[in-house]
Amino acid sequence: MAAAITDARGRVLLARRTEGRDLAGLWEFPGGKREPGETPEQALVRELREELGIEVRVGAPLIAVAQQYPHKRLRLDVRRVTRWRGTPRGHEGQALAWVPPDKLPGYTMPPADRPVVAALLQPDRYLVTPPPATPSDDAAWLDALQRALAGGIRRIQARLPGLDPARRRTLVTAAAAHCASAGAELLVNGDTALARDLGLGLHLPSAQLCELAERPVPAGVPLAASCHDETELRHAEAIGCDFAILGPVNATPTHPDAQGIGWPAFEALREHASLPIYAIGGLTPDHILEARHHGAQGIAAIRGLWP
Numbered sequence: 001m002a003a004a005i006t007d008a009r010g011r012v013l014l015a016r017r018t019e020g021r022d023l024a025g026l027w028e029f030p031g032g033k034r035e036p037g038e039t040p041e042q043a044l045v046r047e048l049r050e051e052l053g054i055e056v057r058v059g060a061p062l063i064a065v066a067q068q069y070p071h072k073r074l075r076l077d078v079r080r081v082t083r084w085r086g087t088p089r090g091h092e093g094q095a096l097a098w099v100p101p102d103k104l105p106g107y108t109m110p111p112a113d114r115p116v117v118a119a120l121l122q123p124d125r126y127l128v129t130p131p132p133a134t135p136s137d138d139a140a141w142l143d144a145l146q147r148a149l150a151g152g153i154r155r156i157q158a159r160l161p162g163l164d165p166a167r168r169r170t171l172v173t174a175a176a177a178h179c180a181s182a183g184a185e186l187l188v189n190g191d192t193a194l195a196r197d198l199g200l201g202l203h204l205p206s207a208q209l210c211e212l213a214e215r216p217v218p219a220g221v222p223l224a225a226s227c228h229d230e231t232e233l234r235h236a237e238a239i240g241c242d243f244a245i246l247g248p249v250n251a252t253p254t255h256p257d258a259q260g261i262g263w264p265a266f267e268a269l270r271e272h273a274s275l276p277i278y279a280i281g282g283l284t285p286d287h288i289l290e291a292r293h294h295g296a297q298g299i300a301a302i303r304g305l306w307p
């Protein structure tokens with residue numbers, strides 16, 4: 001159990017693991033293990049009393065991350081905490097830091113914490129666009145994209161199979177302008193040259209991912225990949241992808257032949273990598289809580305998110 005403790009200024013409390021313990025010196029979200037007979041909430045209240053000397057009210061679940069470490073497997077169940085009594089102090093000699101959210105990625109943390117930091121900072125929905133059927137549908141496609149942005153979507157993959165290069169470039173250029181004014185991220189599916197030319201992010205289909213030995217776009221430009229198994233997830237992480245999608249969790253109309261792998265398999269695959277992973281396959285925003293419970297950053301969808 002661990003807590004994302006946030007103060008009135010939005011800063012998040014991190015603690016540094018003390019010498020002599022596993023993962024010593026790394027920063028972590030305060031918390032610790034459940035004892036027999038405790039509920040998750042009771043365990044967190046006790047741990048934060050012992051470690052920090054505060055009495056907390058445990059808030060909503062943020063994410064639960066199952067993670068495979070070299071010598072053990074754990075499940076880091078993180079709850080939000082915004083209300084407490086007392087002033088946090090390192091009662092076990094640990095250093096504490098109140099960290100502005102955008103500075104969190106600069107702290108060295110255990111592998112299970114990367115998805116937790118991403119859950120605090122990054123969108124919980126990743127829209128994958130359906131292609132417009134004919135050129136006369138392009139204007140309606142851009143309208144739908146704008147409605148998605150107005151509805152709060154902040155991360156989008158332009159997936160436009162079957163469009164000729166000139167039409168794809170025109171459409172992606174227009175989409176990029178809308179995304180920029182909404183402060184949303186746009187990633188181009190599969191077309192490295194177009195992504196580089198327009199300075200946009202790149203989303204790699206799994207076949208393309210497997211052929212790459214290094215990041216095809218500069219650091220700082222969003223890079224993502226579609227993955228189906230542990231090897232692909234590890235490879236996506238190794239070449240520096242910022243996030244991945246993994247599925248299908250449920251069967252979908254777009255891939256009627258593929259059976260869903262289900263949440264337990266999603267979780268079991270996820271624990272071998274530490275990059276943020278969206279679940280895909282027959283999912284809608286109603287599944288976000290469930291996705292977070294299984295360690296996902298959120299949901300990726302075409303139908304479930306396209307207005």
Ligand SMILES: Nc1nc2c([nH]c(=O)n2[C@H]2C[C@H](O)[C@@H](COP(=O)(O)OP(=O)(O)OP(=O)(O)O)O2)c(=O)[nH]1
Pocket residue numbers: 001002021022023027028029030031032033074076110111112113
């Ligand atoms: N509290 C906390 N624990 C974390 C985080 N990330 C992470 O991998 N962990 C791991 C470290 C520990 O193995 C376990 C938390 O239990 P703990 O902190 O009471 O464990 P411990 O020092 O007694 O260590 P050990 O028995 O596992 O060696 O989860 C995090 O952000 N917060």
